[in-house]
Amino acid sequence: MPGLEQALAEIAAEMAQRTDRGDVAGYIPQLSKIDPMKFGMAAVTNEGQVILAGDADQPFSIQSVSKVFTLTLALGKVGDGLWRRVGREPSGNPFNSIIQLEHENGIPRNPFINAGAIVVSDVLLAGHQPREAIGEILRFIRSLADDDTIIIDREVAASERATGYRNFAAAHYMKSFDNIHHAPELALGVYFHHCAIAMSCRQLAMAGRFLANAGRSPASGHTVVSAERARRIAALMLTCGHYDGSGDFAFRVGIPAKSGVGGGILAIVPGVASLAVWSPGLNANGNSKLGSIALEKLARAMNWSVFAP
Incomplete structure (x- = not known):
C-alpha cells in the first residue's frame, strides 16, 4: 500500500x-x-x-488482547446467548474494578474488562477440562495467525495467578450470582493462561x-x-x-x-x-x-x- x-x-x-x-x-x-x-x-x-x-x-x-479471540470463540459456541451473562456497554471504570458487579447483579459490563473475560472463559470451559479449553484457545489463535510457534508463557501465567487477587474476588462474587458455572479457580485458570499467550x-x-x-x-x-x-x-x-x-x-x-x-x-x-x-x-x-x-x-x-x- x-x-x-x-x-x-x-x-x-x-x-x-x-x-x-x-x-x-x-x-x-x-x-x-x-x-x-x-x-x-x-x-x-x-x-x-x-x-x-x-x-x-x-x-x-x-494479555487482554487475547480477549478478542476468546470472545470470538465463545460467540461461536453460544451465539447471542452470551449477552445474557455479559453486557455490551463501556464500563467507565478501570479494567479490574469490581464495583459495578455489586450494582448490576454480577453481570459484567462488557467482555473486555477482566470480569467479563472471566465469564467468557467460563463459557469456554463448558464440557472441557481447563487444559482442553486452554488448548482450544491456543489452537484457534495459531490457526488465525497461520503460525504454530505461538506459545503460552507459563511464567507469566503463574505470576498472574500468584497476584490476581482482584480477579479471584470478581470470579467468586460472580459465582454468588450464578454467573460463573464452574469452580471459580477453573475459570480463572483458563483466563490467566490465555492472557499469558506470547505473540x-x-x-x-x-x-x-x-x-x-x-x-x-x-x-x-x-x-x-x-x-x-x-x-x-x-x-x-x-x-x-x-x-x-x-x-x-x-x-x-x-x-x-x-x-x-x-x-x-x-x-x-x-x-x-x-x-x-x-x-x-x-x-x-x-x-x-x-x-x-x-x-x-x-x-x-x-x-x-x-x-x-
Whole structure:
C-alpha cells in the first residue's frame, strides 16, 4: 500500500526518540521485567502485504488482547446467548474494578474488562477440562495467525495467578450470582493462561486479519465468523477496547482496537488492514502510551477512520 511502509518507518523512528514512555505493569512481576524501550509495529493489509517496524518480531505477553479471540470463540459456541451473562456497554471504570458487579447483579459490563473475560472463559470451559479449553484457545489463535510457534508463557501465567487477587474476588462474587458455572479457580485458570499467550506484532496482526476482512481468513479463504459478527466484535473493540480510556482512543484514533497491559494493541481498519503495536510502558488507563500515540499518527497519515466519509 503506497505510503504505509514509509509511515510505519517514520513513526517507529520517532517513537525510538521518545523518553515519556509510561510505566510497565509492575503489579504483574514477570511484566515488570520488560525493557520499556522496546517498540514494534506491524501492518498486514487485506491484499497480503506485511510491513514491519522496530521490534515487530519479538514476542510479548498479549494479555487482554487475547480477549478478542476468546470472545470470538465463545460467540461461536453460544451465539447471542452470551449477552445474557455479559453486557455490551463501556464500563467507565478501570479494567479490574469490581464495583459495578455489586450494582448490576454480577453481570459484567462488557467482555473486555477482566470480569467479563472471566465469564467468557467460563463459557469456554463448558464440557472441557481447563487444559482442553486452554488448548482450544491456543489452537484457534495459531490457526488465525497461520503460525504454530505461538506459545503460552507459563511464567507469566503463574505470576498472574500468584497476584490476581482482584480477579479471584470478581470470579467468586460472580459465582454468588450464578454467573460463573464452574469452580471459580477453573475459570480463572483458563483466563490467566490465555492472557499469558506470547505473540509478536507480526503474529498478532496476522491473527487479526479476519476482522479486517469481513470475517474471512485471507490465508485460507475460510469464514471464521460472519461479516455481521465481525462488525459487532469490531464495534465492541471501538467502544470498550481501551477500558476507561476507550472514548479518548476512539476520539483520537477512530478505529477499533483492543489493548493489553503487556503493552500490545491490536487495531483493525475494516476492509483495509490489521495492525499491531507494542510498547510496554502504559498510560494512566493501563493502555500502551506510545502504542496509542503511534496508532493515532498512523491513522492520521493514512486517513484511516471508521468515521471518515
